Amino acid sequence: MKNWEIRNRLKIKDSGFKIDDLIKILLENRGLKSKKEIDAFLHPDLSEVTPKNVDIDLAQLKKALSRIEKAIEIKEQIVVFGDYDVDGITGCAILWETLYALGANVTPFIPNRKEEGYGLSLKALKNEELRTKNPTLIITVDNGIVANEAVAFANKNNIDVIITDHHTVSETLPDAFAIVHTTKLCGAGVAYLLSKEIKDLRLKIKDKEEDDIHLELAALGTVADLVPLVGANRTIVFEGLKKLQQTKRPGLRALFQLAKIDQEAIGVYEIGYIIGPRLNASGRIESAMDSLRLLCTKKEERAAELAAKLELVNRERQQLLRDGAEHAVAGIREQGLGNRKILIVGDESYSEGVIGLIAGKLVEAFYRPAIVLSMGATVSKASVRSVSGFNIIEFLRLHTEHFVNVGGHPMAAGFTIETIKIAALKEALEEKAEELLTQEVLTRTLKVDCVVPFSLLSQDVYNSIQQLSPFGMSNPEPVFSSKKVTVENFRVIGKERNHLKLVLKQGKETFEAIAFGMGELATSLKSGDTIDVAYSLDENTWNGETKLQLKVKDIKAV
DSSP: OEEEESSSSOOOSTTTTTHHHHHHHHHTTOOOOOOOOHHHSSSOOGGGGOOGTTTHHHHHHHHHHHHHHHHHTOOOOOEEOOOSHHHHHHHHHHHHHHHHHHEEEEEEEETTTTTOSSOOOHHHHHHHHHHHOOOOOEEEESOOOHHHHHHHHHHTTOOEEEEEEEEOOSSSSSOOOOEESSSSHHHHHHHHHHHHHHHHHHHHHSOEEEEEEEEHHHEEEHHOOOTTOSHHHHHHHHHHHHHHOOOOOHHHHHHHHTOOGGGGGOOHHIIIIHHHHHHHHHHHHHHHHHHHHHHHHHOOOHHHHHHHHHHHHHHHHHHHHHHHHHHHHHHHHHHTTTTSSSEEETTTSSSGHHHHHHHHHHHHHHSSSHHHHHSSEEEEEEEEETTTTTTHHHHHGGGGGSSSSEEOOEEEEEEEEEEHHHHHHHHHHHHHHHHHHTTTTTOOOEOOOEEOOOOGGGGHHHHHHGGGGGTTTTTTOOOOEEEEEEEEEEEEEEETTTTTEEEEEEEEEEEEEETTOGGHHHHHHHTTOOEEEEEEEEEEEETTTEEEEEEEEEEEEE
């Protein structure tokens, strides 16, 4: 059961209803009121996605471009230093392909999660493979903004570092040659803008839209990294999906084929739940370089081979997640810790590659900020997920004395800690969480756009709502509620019998509905019951016939 927050109390009735009025309500709920704001949202313009418009420091950008141009000219060894998640991998691919195409002496490098850990670090800089390259310029992608120690080490060894990142800055910035940073894009988005600037500088021409081969990768990284789909991010995804639906990249096409995805219908869901996890899997379990190779290969045979390898690794990742999540959830329930303000669990059996996913499962199960540790003999790694309204990176930075390092976003973070210090950290965090976390923040809230009667729901309404897509963080799929709805019938479906298929009626109107993950309601629900229902509109295609259905978000007994 969730607390329903009705965002617009305007009562919509049959008489005088106009679809445009409903769209206006949905736009207002997303903070869009002026004609200029609404036009920019409904008609994204890629030419407006510029370094200046996303608050990148133009002086730092100019400095970075000048250094990169020099490195290309004199054939210096450049290393593009990425990250092992989809955002870092796609961003790394964008910059490496750009520099390589311009004749640079450039190598991509992504640290191993287990061996070097996250981001530009001393361990990574001392990596034998990286050292043999003997770079004089390192360009980070999706990391580096808190790598003060590593940048200082690089400087001492005559290696210039250009940081491109989007993570939250700490009190002191690294002493890098240049910092290309904004929190308004994901890491791949920053890399995408930098690559456009490099090409503009070197080729003296701007990318023509039809030749913009990196927009699809920027869109992949943007969706997978769960950044807000508003402003520049929305534009990148809006235009990038079109590119993705037509991509000729052998690696992506092989991945789509193996995952049984209709390329022309790829959207945010397919990236977030099908493509993203497969690209992420290699960095979680083995080496993210396989995913990078898949994105960049031009050979069909090699693409098929790499896609098949990622498929197997992803299955292993799924099993590790199932085992870890079941263990963590069971442990919390057995110890009666589910009502703690913050959940902190750790085990030697938890793979570093899936602790973030386990933390996400704990948030789903208990709706509390969750910290999951992969325990080591001397050093442990942690991944953290938060709930809406609680800035987890600010919270963690209140306790920096406990960490070897810490970084992240308001909703997700990670840290390294000496194992011996975990008990003290746990005590400090639990005490501070009791002070800062209110019951209001820890109550699941479902934001409902407005209350509508079934009689107003139609294919035209659904089609009009799609103007607001792509949906994601900060631009959620519209949610409606309808009151005093009759449950005509229902049945439990799914392999694990954890979903409900319902037929709902209000007045003369009847709709089929699907309630994912609500199978347990079958024990308390009866045919003929009257309920209030919250839902989004969806299309369901069966035997060649497509019709409107309701995707249930919550049900309340009347």
